[in-house]
Amino acid sequence: MAVSVEVERLDRVGVCAPLGFRTGAAAAGVRGDGDEQRLDVALIYSEAPASAAGVFTRNAVKAAPVVISQLTLRRGTPIGAVVVNAGNANACTGAQGFRDALLMCATAGDALGLDPWQVLVCSTGVIGRPMPMARVVGGITQAAALADSTGNDAARAIMTTDTRPKLAGAGFEVAGVRYSVGGIAKGAGMIHPDMATLLAFMTTDAPVSAAALHTILTGASDETFNCVTVDGDTSPNDAVLLLANGAAGGPSFDDDPVALAGLDAAVCAVSESLAEQLVADAEGAERYFRVDVTGAAERDHARVAARTVAASPLVKSAVHGADPNWGRIVAALGRSGATFALDRCRITIGGVTVFDRGAPTGGDLETVRAALRRPRVDVAVDLGAGDAHGHAWGCDLTPEYVHINADYTT
Amino acid sequence: MAVSVEVERLDRVGVCAPLGFRTGAAAAGVRGDGDEQRLDVALIYSEAPASAAGVFTRNAVKAAPVVISQLTLRRGTPIGAVVVNAGNANACTGAQGFRDALLMCATAGDALGLDPWQVLVCSTGVIGRPMPMARVVGGITQAAALADSTGNDAARAIMTTDTRPKLAGAGFEVAGVRYSVGGIAKGAGMIHPDMATLLAFMTTDAPVSAAALHTILTGASDETFNCVTVDGDTSPNDAVLLLANGAAGGPSFDDDPVALAGLDAAVCAVSESLAEQLVADAEGAERYFRVDVTGAAERDHARVAARTVAASPLVKSAVHGADPNWGRIVAALGRSGATFALDRCRITIGGVTVFDRGAPTGGDLETVRAALRRPRVDVAVDLGAGDAHGHAWGCDLTPEYVHINADYTT
Numbered sequence: 001m002a003v004s005v006e007v008e009r010l011d012r013v014g015v016c017a018p019l020g021f022r023t024g025a026a027a028a029g030v031r032g033d034g035d036e037q038r039l040d041v042a043l044i045y046s047e048a049p050a051s052a053a054g055v056f057t058r059n060a061v062k063a064a065p066v067v068i069s070q071l072t073l074r075r076g077t078p079i080g081a082v083v084v085n086a087g088n089a090n091a092c093t094g095a096q097g098f099r100d101a102l103l104m105c106a107t108a109g110d111a112l113g114l115d116p117w118q119v120l121v122c123s124t125g126v127i128g129r130p131m132p133m134a135r136v137v138g139g140i141t142q143a144a145a146l147a148d149s150t151g152n153d154a155a156r157a158i159m160t161t162d163t164r165p166k167l168a169g170a171g172f173e174v175a176g177v178r179y180s181v182g183g184i185a186k187g188a189g190m191i192h193p194d195m196a197t198l199l200a201f202m203t204t205d206a207p208v209s210a211a212a213l214h215t216i217l218t219g220a221s222d223e224t225f226n227c228v229t230v231d232g233d234t235s236p237n238d239a240v241l242l243l244a245n246g247a248a249g250g251p252s253f254d255d256d257p258v259a260l261a262g263l264d265a266a267v268c269a270v271s272e273s274l275a276e277q278l279v280a281d282a283e284g285a286e287r288y289f290r291v292d293v294t295g296a297a298e299r300d301h302a303r304v305a306a307r308t309v310a311a312s313p314l315v316k317s318a319v320h321g322a323d324p325n326w327g328r329i330v331a332a333l334g335r336s337g338a339t340f341a342l343d344r345c346r347i348t349i350g351g352v353t354v355f356d357r358g359a360p361t362g363g364d365l366e367t368v369r370a371a372l373r374r375p376r377v378d379v380a381v382d383l384g385a386g387d388a389h390g391h392a393w394g395c396d397l398t399p400e401y402v403h404i405n406a407d408y409t410t
Numbered sequence: 411m412a413v414s415v416e417v418e419r420l421d422r423v424g425v426c427a428p429l430g431f432r433t434g435a436a437a438a439g440v441r442g443d444g445d446e447q448r449l450d451v452a453l454i455y456s457e458a459p460a461s462a463a464g465v466f467t468r469n470a471v472k473a474a475p476v477v478i479s480q481l482t483l484r485r486g487t488p489i490g491a492v493v494v495n496a497g498n499a500n501a502c503t504g505a506q507g508f509r510d511a512l513l514m515c516a517t518a519g520d521a522l523g524l525d526p527w528q529v530l531v532c533s534t535g536v537i538g539r540p541m542p543m544a545r546v547v548g549g550i551t552q553a554a555a556l557a558d559s560t561g562n563d564a565a566r567a568i569m570t571t572d573t574r575p576k577l578a579g580a581g582f583e584v585a586g587v588r589y590s591v592g593g594i595a596k597g598a599g600m601i602h603p604d605m606a607t608l609l610a611f612m613t614t615d616a617p618v619s620a621a622a623l624h625t626i627l628t629g630a631s632d633e634t635f636n637c638v639t640v641d642g643d644t645s646p647n648d649a650v651l652l653l654a655n656g657a658a659g660g661p662s663f664d665d666d667p668v669a670l671a672g673l674d675a676a677v678c679a680v681s682e683s684l685a686e687q688l689v690a691d692a693e694g695a696e697r698y699f700r701v702d703v704t705g706a707a708e709r710d711h712a713r714v715a716a717r718t719v720a721a722s723p724l725v726k727s728a729v730h731g732a733d734p735n736w737g738r739i740v741a742a743l744g745r746s747g748a749t750f751a752l753d754r755c756r757i758t759i760g761g762v763t764v765f766d767r768g769a770p771t772g773g774d775l776e777t778v779r780a781a782l783r784r785p786r787v788d789v790a791v792d793l794g795a796g797d798a799h800g801h802a803w804g805c806d807l808t809p810e811y812v813h814i815n816a817d818y819t820t
Contacts, residue, residue, distance in 0.1 A: 061744030061752055092740050092752065094769025127737020128770050236741055313723070314815055321816025327537020330502050331646055334471030342471055342502065359504030360538050399809030405724055406731025 005262030007269050010169030010180070016151035017169040017182035018205035020047040020247030024146040025153035028139025030087035030132060031125070039157035041139030042084045044201055045112055045146055049078030050245040052120065053213035055221045057238035063091035064101040065121040066239060072105075072117050076210060080118040082201055082241055083108040083140055084158050086186070090123040090131050091236040100131040107137050111144030122199050122239050124160055124186060155184040158199055161283050161404055162186050168273035170266040174259040177250040179206045181266040187228070187278030198225060200240040200274055206263050207246030208253040216264045217242045224271035227303075227392045228279045229311040242267065279393040280375070284401030289319055289377035293338075294389045301338035302390030305383065308336035310394030320396035322372035324365040326354045333381065344384025350377060415672030417679050420579030420590070426561035427579040427592035428615035430457040430657030434556040435563035438549025440497035440542060441535070449567035451549030452494045454611055455522055455556055459488030460655040462530065463623035465631045467648035473501035474511040475531040476649060482515075482527050486620060489653055490528040492611055493518040493550055494568050496596070500533040500541050501646040510541040517547050521554030532609050532649050534570055534596060565594040568609055571693050571814055572596050578683035580676035584669040587660040589616045591676040597638070597688030608635060610650040610684055616673050617656030618663040626674045627652045634681035637713075637802045638689045639721040652677065689803040690785070694810030699729055699787035703748075704799045711748035712800030715793065718746035720804030730806035732782035734775040736764045743791065754794025760787060 015021055024043040029036040054073050056066050072079075083104050090097045105119040112119075123131075148154055155165035166185045171178060183202035202217075221240050246252075253259040279288045291309045296302035309315055312332040318325040326347050333340055343358040350371020352363040371377055425431055434453040439446040464483050466476050482489075493514050500507045515529040522529075533541075558564055565575035576595045581588060595610035612627075631650050656662075663669040689698045701719045706712035719725055722742040728735040736757050743750055753768040760781020762773040781787055 059741060059744040060750045061740050089737070092737055092765065092768070092770070094767075096769075127735070127741060128765065130770075236744060313811075317812050317815030320812060323816060325537070327499070327502055330471050331469060331537060334469040334646060340470045355502065355538065357504075358502070359506075360502065360540075397812055397815075399812050401723075402727050402730060402807055402809050402812065405727030405807075406733060 005172045005174060005258060005265065007262065007265045008171045009269055009273065010171055012167055013169035013182055014151035014155050014167035014184045015044050015182045015201055015203040016149065018180040018203045018247065020205055020245045021045065021203045022047065022146040023148040023151045023154035024143035025148050025157040026139040026142035028135045030085050030135055030139065032132060039153055040086045041136065041143050042154040042157035043108060043140065043143040043146065044082040044154060044203065046080055046243055046245040048245045048247055049080055050243040051208060051210040051213050052079040053210055053217040053242045055217055055240045057236060059236050061091065061236040063089050063123060063236040064093060064097035065090055065123045066237060068098065068101045068105065069120045069122065069239065072120055075117060077117065079120055079243060080114040081108055081112050082120045082122065084122045084199065085136055085139070086158050086160050087125040088123060088129055088131050089125045089127045089237050092128040093130060096130060100133050103133060104136060104140060107140045108144065111141055120241055122237070124158065124199055124237050127236065151182065151184065158184065158186040160186060162281055164281055166274050166277040166281070168270045170269040172262040172266050174262055175250060177248055179204065179248050181270045183270040183274050185274040185278055187281065198238050198278060200225060202242045202267060202270055204244045204263065205246065205248035206244055206253055207250055208244045208263060212254050212260060213242055213244055216267050219264070220268045220271040223268065224275040228275050229307055229392060229394050276393065279395050282395040283404045284398040285395035286398055287319065287375050287377060288393060288395040289379055290391060290393050291379045291381065292389070292391045293381045293383060295382040295384045295386060296388040296390065297339040297386040299388040299390060302388045305333055305336045305338040305381065306390050306392035308332045309379065309381065310392040313397055316394060316397035319372055319377060320398050322369050324349065324354065324368035324372065329379065330355060338383060339385045340383060341385065346382040346384065348380040415582045415584060415668060415675065417672065417675045418581045419679055419683065420581055422577055423579035423592055424561035424565050424577035424594045425454050425592045425611055425613040426559065428590040428613045428657065430615055430655045431455065431613045432457065432556040433558040433561045433564035434553035435558050435567040436549040436552035438545045440495050440545055440549065442542060449563055450496045451546065451553050452564040452567035453518060453550065453553040453556065454492040454564060454613065456490055456653055456655040458655045458657055459490055460653040461618060461620040461623050462489040463620055463627040463652045465627055465650045467646060469646050471501065471646040473499050473533060473646040474503060474507035475500055475533045476647060478508065478511045478515065479530045479532065479649065482530055485527060487527065489530055490524040491518055491522055492530045492532065492651060494532045494609065495546055495549070496568050496570050497535040498533060498539055498541050499535045499537045499647050502538040503540060506540060510543050513543060514546060514550060517550045518554065521551055530651055532647070534568065534609055534647050537646065561592070561594065568594065568596040570596060572691055574691055576684055576687040578680045580679040582672040582676050584672055585660060587658055589614065589658050591680050593680040593684050595684040595688055597691065608648050608688060610635060612652045612677060612680055614654045614673065615656065615658035616654050616663055617660055618654045618673060622664050622670060623652050623654055626677050629674070630678045630681040633678065634685040638685050639717055639802060639804050686803065689805050692805040693814045694808040695805035696808055697729065697785050697787060698803060698805040699789055700801060700803050701789045701791065702799070702801045703791045703793060705792040705794045705796060706798040706800065707749040707796040709798040709800055712798045715743055715746045715748040715791065716800050716802035718742045719789065719791065720802040723807055726804060726807035729782055729787060730808050732779050734759065734764065734778035734782065739789065740765060748793060749795045750793060751795065756792040756794065758790040
């Protein structure tokens with residue numbers, strides 16, 4: 001018996017990569033901006049009832065679809081479909097918002113032969129606008145033809161200010177059976193750990209219970225989606241869903257630690273790819289960066305230090321300008337709340353150590369400047385306070401971010 | 411005996427408004443950017459030894475001058491002068507930075523006939539660069555001529571990315587004696603509560619102990635400077651200093667609650683004016699806004715809710731675009747940590763209630779849009795959770811902010 005499972009990353013495949021999943025999409029004009037050709041409703045359908053797990057926004061303001069999906073998952077009964085719309089968040093919409101979210105589930109269920117509580121629902125878009133339900137219902141009905149055989153249209157339909165669809169996949173083998181994990185995501189803005197204006201949907205054909213899925217999804221999200229920050233804002237709509245329909249066959253993974261580890265590694269690989277695609281395509285971003293913090297007193301210190309640096313508007317502006325202004329990284333660490341002593345801290349950007357033990361090293365800033373001009377920048381911080389580590393992804397702050405967000409609703 | 415003291419706000423006066431204070435300024439070329447005509451060294455001199463109090467950055471990274479000034483104030487001995495430079499923060503500069511800060515005190519002391527520990531020192535500017543001490547020493551010597559009779563040059567000399575000097579004053583009378591408070595400040599960026607890249611210097615000719623001054627300064631800063639956020643970043647250099655030389659005469663305020671209340675009100679008025687000038691002249695800002703939160707369960711909840719809204723990049727972008735996207739305010743409240751129930755929350759922008767008890771009100775968004783186009787915008791939030799209130803000032807996020815900060819060191 002193998003002690004570990006090899007996971008193969010798959011490019012350009014999404015939620016249809018695992019067996020038994022189909023998708024549909026429609027251009028329903030939810031945005032009401034006249035661009036009626038733009039896909040904005042998606043359905044993900046599982047041919048067999050699927051175990052399901054979800055991770056949701058920790059914002060105290062939760063959109064109606066988040067509340068409804070949380071309640072549905074709490075029932076613990078199998079899930080048959082996920083219905084999603086972009087263009088309207090159905091958040092802060094009062095009691096009508098709850099009725100509209102339930103109607104989305106019922107409409108999708110009717111069209112697919114499912115009960116409403118077998119359908120999870122997500123929305124993303126502008127907050128505080130009533131849902132244009134006539135259009136949404138029409139879009140769901142149309143999407144229920146499930147004509148999107150590749151899953152690419154579904155990946156497009158969930159986009160808001162994203163400039164490109166995000167897909168990822170991974171495969172692994174257990175006892176001679178090939179299993180897949182596929183995923184799609186949307187991101188762009190209002191993104192910060194716990195969580196972001198992100199929606200991510202992952203599927204697998206592995207046979208596994210909802211409880212085991214939940215453990216895997218929580219852990220994977222914590223190391224990937226929850227390490228992405230675009231602007232420090234969090235949304236009422238964030239959700240990551242994982243469906244497992246067992247269509248590839250084989251015995252349940254639940255009592256097989258090696259199989260579970262394989263699924264865990266595959267879900268982590270897909271989550272990491274989607275998270276990295278999210279930050280690379282953040283609103284207005286021209287480059288992104290990863291902050292790795294080592295030497296922290298505790299894991300939480302490492303994580304908060306990495307996030308504070310990745311979220312700092314001044315660090316983000318400096319990255320945008322390829323400006324080797326590492327003092328802003330030090331200042332961000334200093335306000336992060338992590339145990340921190342200036343005289344034990346070391347900062348390395350693009351392989352060049354610029355600050356060590358309380359003073360500048362004289363490291364070559366031209367090399368740093370060149371590193372900051374690449375699409376991906378690596379920042380390493382050693383806090384010198386312990387053995388714990390953590391990481392975060394951030395992106396540069398650009399004038400385009402402001403342009404995009406200065407007139408998002410108008 | 412009067413039960414309260416009337417405070418008169420004075421426009422366009424600074425630290426020379428109170429009796430017995432003089433200032434000097436010099437263009438020393440600290441920045442090294444070739445602009446040798448730009449004032450960058452300032453001295454504030456008290457003809458009589460002054461009681462002094464300070465409030466400093468809570469960033470764990472503290473610049474050398476902050477540490478030195480904190481130690482000096484801890485001695486409790488009277489202060490004769492404050493020496494300030496702009497263009498270099500003397501932060502993250504190792505042991506040399508401490509020697510340089512001490513040399514600034516000694517140079518100013520020598521020129522003014524004071525001991526080094528009678529001089530407080532502040533720096534602001536780029537982090538992590540060695541101080542050009544030959545220029546700084548030359549500038550201090552030149553500024554010690556105290557030729558700046560109005561205090562306007564000192565207000566200019568402490569500026570970094572500020573576009574205009576900030577001055578404020580207030581006067582009040584106790585037992586027939588006229589007292590004044592004057593102040594200058596610099597702000598612009600890396601500004602967030604507790605505290606900001608702000609330096610503020612206030613003077614008064616009232617007779618009062620350092621202990622009483624400290625109480626007044628702490629309270630005033632908490633309601634003014636600590637309610638300003640520009641970008642969520644905090645700096646290693648922030649300092650607010652208050653000097654009282656008693657030059658106007660009269661008995662000590664220390665045992666006179668009415669006199670202390672008068673001084674408190676005058677210091678608060680000057681601090682508030684300076685704080686508002688700071689946020690109105692924040693980096694790249696075209697307008698600023700005040701968030702008043704009422705109905706909070708606790709005062710800290712009100713404050714954190716107000717700050718979270720004022721600091722939200724998405725709210726700030728919406729204000730920039732005069733976009734009545736109040737959903738972002740709700741989302742920011744939801745992640746603020748304040749006790750919050752959507753169905754009891756009310757949001758008013760520019761006098762128009764846009765959200766009430768969980769749902770949009772249908773309030774006229776064109777009126778909101780017009781309000782958002784004014785230089786100052788008022789946002790009111792009722793959390794419906796209690797009786798506590800708090801406020802914060804923020805500014806719009808503009809492409810210019812990014813431009814300024816993308817190449818600050820280069």
